[in-house]
Amino acid sequence: xxxxxxxxxxxxxxxxxxxxxxxxxxxxxxxxxxxxxxxxxxxxxxxxxxxxxxxxxxxxxxxxxxxxxxxxxxxxxxxxxxxxxxxxxxxxxxxxxxxxxxxxxxxxxxxxxxxxxxxxxxxxxxxxxxxxxxxxxxxxxxxxxxxxxxxxxxxxxxxxxxxxxxxxxxxxxxxxxxxxxxxxxx
Numbered sequence: 001x002x003x004x005x006x007x008x009x010x011x012x013x014x015x016x017x018x019x020x021x022x023x024x025x026x027x028x029x030x031x032x033x034x035x036x037x038x039x040x041x042x043x044x045x046x047x048x049x050x051x052x053x054x055x056x057x058x059x060x061x062x063x064x065x066x067x068x069x070x071x072x073x074x075x076x077x078x079x080x081x082x083x084x085x086x087x088x089x090x091x092x093x094x095x096x097x098x099x100x101x102x103x104x105x106x107x108x109x110x111x112x113x114x115x116x117x118x119x120x121x122x123x124x125x126x127x128x129x130x131x132x133x134x135x136x137x138x139x140x141x142x143x144x145x146x147x148x149x150x151x152x153x154x155x156x157x158x159x160x161x162x163x164x165x166x167x168x169x170x171x172x173x174x175x176x177x178x179x180x181x182x183x184x185x186x
Contacts, residue, residue, distance in 0.1 A: 047071065053078045053086045053126050055099030078122035085172060086123060093168070104129050115161065116170040119151045123172070132167075 044061045051058050054076035062070030062080070071080045078086075086100045093112075097103040104110075104126065113132035118124055120135075127133045136154035145160030146153050154160065156171075 045071075050098075051075060051078060052083050052090070052098070053100045053122060055101045073122070076122045076126070081172065082121065082123045085170070086126070089168070089170070100126050101129075112167045113165060114168045114170065115154075115159075115166050117154070117156060118170075118172055121172075123170070127170075 044063060047060045047062075049058065049060055050056070051060075051073040054073060056073075056075045059074045060071040060080075061074065062072060072078065073083075089095075090097075090100060090103055093108070095103040095106070095109070097106065100123075110131060112130060114127060114130060114134065116124060116127060116133065116135045117138075118135060119137045124135055128135070134152065136152040138155055139148050139151075139153045142148050142153040143160075144153065144155045144158055
């Protein structure tokens, strides 16, 4: 099983767990269990370090060849890409705290209105603590702003957000699927 297949499998398992389990903490534990089970069958590197999302000293496990989407945090299941994005967000917003979880508790963070073009994963669950966090997924045939199975649906090319109402838009591996990037970025 290659890593891209694992990512697809883990996201499907995670989404299905949302429907069954109903609580974010349980969902994350289920996601960790999926990752842990997968790790048993791989010859992975193990590196000790600090996770900038969960704020813990932890182990990162992964394969150097696919470092971008590998080196999962043993505490929050974030991968290297998630942590790079978290660092970029904190740098852009001039966060002084060492981890995203700590910074999200600050008054400055609590005021933000953040649209995340993804409604699952470790970064999503960290941002979920923000009152102004609006996660979404694109589901063909569902109008922007509508809900399906408790998930807000948004088309990046025709979102339901008013202009100038968002402080931050976060996209992970979405933009390459957009047919007209110019329209999406306006």
